[in-house]
Amino acid sequence: MIAKSKIFEVYEDSNRRNIYTVNLVPGKKVYEEFIAKQNNIEYREWDPHSSKLAAAIHNRCQNIFIRKNDVVLYLGSSTGTTCSHVSDIVGKEGFVFAVDPASRVMRDLIFNLEGRKNVAPLLESANHIEKLAERVSLVDVIYQDIAQKSQLDIFLKNINVFLKKQGYAILCVKARSIDVTKKPKQIFNDIKFALEKTLTIVDQRTLEPFQKDHMLFIVKKK
Amino acid sequence: MPAKFIFTNILGVFVFNENYKLVDGLLFKDLDQFDEKEKHEKQIEEKHGSLEKPSGDDLYKILEFFKDKKYLSELRKKNIALTRVSVKDSVNNDLLIIQTIDAVEELNRTINLLTKRLREWYSLYNPEVSNKVKDHEKFVSSIVQKKKDKLLEELNIDKNDSLGAELKEKDVAAILLLASQINNHYKLRSHYEKYLQELEKETCPNLASILGVTISARLLDHSGSLKRLAEMPASTLQILGAEKALFRHLKNKRNPPPKYGMIHEHPLILNAPRKNHGRIARALADKASIAVRVDYFKGEFMGDKLRKDLEKKIKNLR
Numbered sequence: 316m317i318a319k320s321k322i323f324e325v326y327e328d329s330n331r332r333n334i335y336t337v338n339l340v341p342g343k344k345v346y347e348e349f350i351a352k353q354n355n356i357e358y359r360e361w362d363p364h365s366s367k368l369a370a371a372i373h374n375r376c377q378n379i380f381i382r383k384n385d386v387v388l389y390l391g392s393s394t395g396t397t398c399s400h401v402s403d404i405v406g407k408e409g410f411v412f413a414v415d416p417a418s419r420v421m422r423d424l425i426f427n428l429e430g431r432k433n434v435a436p437l438l439e440s441a442n443h444i445e446k447l448a449e450r451v452s453l454v455d456v457i458y459q460d461i462a463q464k465s466q467l468d469i470f471l472k473n474i475n476v477f478l479k480k481q482g483y484a485i486l487c488v489k490a491r492s493i494d495v496t497k498k499p500k501q502i503f504n505d506i507k508f509a510l511e512k513t514l515t516i517v518d519q520r521t522l523e524p525f526q527k528d529h530m531l532f533i534v535k536k537k
Numbered sequence: 538m539p540a541k542f543i544f545t546n547i548l549g550v551f552v553f554n555e556n557y558k559l560v561d562g563l564l565f566k567d568l569d570q571f572d573e574k575e576k577h578e579k580q581i582e583e584k585h586g587s588l589e590k591p592s593g594d595d596l597y598k599i600l601e602f603f604k605d606k607k608y609l610s611e612l613r614k615k616n617i618a619l620t621r622v623s624v625k626d627s628v629n630n631d632l633l634i635i636q637t638i639d640a641v642e643e644l645n646r647t648i649n650l651l652t653k654r655l656r657e658w659y660s661l662y663n664p665e666v667s668n669k670v671k672d673h674e675k676f677v678s679s680i681v682q683k684k685k686d687k688l689l690e691e692l693n694i695d696k697n698d699s700l701g702a703e704l705k706e707k708d709v710a711a712i713l714l715l716a717s718q719i720n721n722h723y724k725l726r727s728h729y730e731k732y733l734q735e736l737e738k739e740t741c742p743n744l745a746s747i748l749g750v751t752i753s754a755r756l757l758d759h760s761g762s763l764k765r766l767a768e769m770p771a772s773t774l775q776i777l778g779a780e781k782a783l784f785r786h787l788k789n790k791r792n793p794p795p796k797y798g799m800i801h802e803h804p805l806i807l808n809a810p811r812k813n814h815g816r817i818a819r820a821l822a823d824k825a826s827i828a829v830r831v832d833y834f835k836g837e838f839m840g841d842k843l844r845k846d847l848e849k850k851i852k853n854l855r
């Protein structure tokens with residue numbers, strides 16, 4: 316039996332082992348996800364090994380602050396794995412700007428998210444705020460997963476310009492991509508400290524055992 | 538209220554008053570018009586007098602204006618169109634070189650694997666040839682071109698002394714079918730090697746003249762593009778491909794830093810005494826780094842001069 320979970324638009328098995336979103340484009344898979352049907356509704360399993368946001372939910376994150384009808388700026392969309400579930404969550408009346416500068420993964424994303432009328436693909440770097448401003452609107456939520464040294468700076472810049480006041484932003488940090496010589500714990504503490512200067516941290520989750528040395532932060536804009 | 542702000546995005550040029558109400562504008566019909574946005578902005582400004590580009594809170598309000606179902610669906614259409622064009626336009630010679638070198642290396646692995654199989658198989662029939670001809674390519678082409686008797690004769694072996702069994706014609710044919718396929722793989726590989734040479738002549742002639750076609754292609758493959766290779770410090774180029782050793786060193790300084798990565802395959806290093814490897818790698822990387830920058834900025838060919846400088850420098854080391 317698949318039923319509502321504590322998180323809006325996210326579903327779970329009765330044994331709570333697997334989570335799902337309702338497929339916005341029934342009949343189309345995005346990655347190798349398992350598809351379940353119940354009462355004529357198609358659910359896509361959300362695999363915590365392939366998606367850091369799903370990993371955070373498995374690790375008891377109680378609220379991901381992405382709601383039906385939200386407009387989301389997704390930075391580092393890659394081939395669209397997590398992005399597709401975000402697209403399921405915000406639904407037909409919501410919207411997702413999917414940003415990635417790598418044309419190889421963008422090519423796959425275009426094919427994978429074909430038919431999702433609520434996603435706009437942008438081949439662009441999240442670092443180019445002025446170029447992004449020509450292509451997006453203000454948004455309710457920012458999600459960022461880019462394995463780059465300057466990711467914190469990029470995150471703050473985007474929040475500053477594109478996130479609505481009181482809006483939420485999610486940051487996935489991979490310790491190794493910031494500094495290989497420092498202890499992950501130290502890196503996460505530094506980031507926490509920097510975020511707290513201007514934002515309110517509402518949640519913080521490690522992603523073990525799905526991802527090693529990763530942390531997911533959720534912040535609120537003041 | 539008079540017009541105050543001018544804001545341009547992929548949808549068009551928009552003019553707002555100080556309450557962020559839209560007062561004028563122009564919608565772009567296609568991406569070409571977006572490309573000429575300065576021209577369109579000028580036209581609008583001539584009409585309204587001087588207008589301000591919004592920033593800070595003003596920009597916030599204007600971006601909020603576009604957070605609306607109607608504009609979002611237009612933004613989607615235009616973003617899809619622009620992204621499709623950019624993905625298409627991102628294909629260049631760098632990517633052709635990368636695919637070609639990957640194909641060459643995959644052919645190498647395939648050839649090695651299949652030739653080992655062929656040697657085992659053919660040796661049931663005529664083991665003396667495999668035993669005597671150690672070079673893979675020569676072995677394959679010999680057995681494709683010549684019959685068992687002829688090959689044994691060339692090796693001065695009496696065919697009655699062969700350790701191989703007499704096989705039926707169809708069994709021999711099965712073995713030789715594999716041999717001729719491998720032979721085709723060799724031809725394909727040399728075709729791609731020539732093609733690689735042509736591509737690099739257009740794309741990175743200077744780099745290729747310092748490092749050779751194969752190492753140049755591998756460096757491009759590893760870094761992803763000529764641009765990234767050109768932006769790299771020479772010291773990074775020098776150890777490209779030795780990331781594991783570098784991480785080991787960074788984590789624990791008791792591990793020595795790597796002296797070279799992929800450029801170690803270069804004959805100037807391979808043929809030098811060991812004690813000089815590090816210093817030659819350094820000199821090689823310095824010149825390669827200059828060469829790739831010249832290539833990236835489409836400068837003149839100066840490979841010969843760079844190579845001469847390099848050889849002189851290395852001679853002085855000994």
Ligand SMILES: C[S@@+](CC[C@H](N)C(=O)[O-])C[C@H]1O[C@@H](n2cnc3c(N)ncnc32)[C@H](O)[C@@H]1O
Nearest residue numbers: 391393396397415416417440441442460461462
């Ligand atoms: C770990 S992957 C993201 C995976 C994805 N979030 C998911 O879960 O399906 C990181 C992506 O960030 C992209 N990236 C790197 N630098 C970026 C930048 N400056 N702006 C946007 N994306 C970037 C990379 O091209 C890569 O596709």
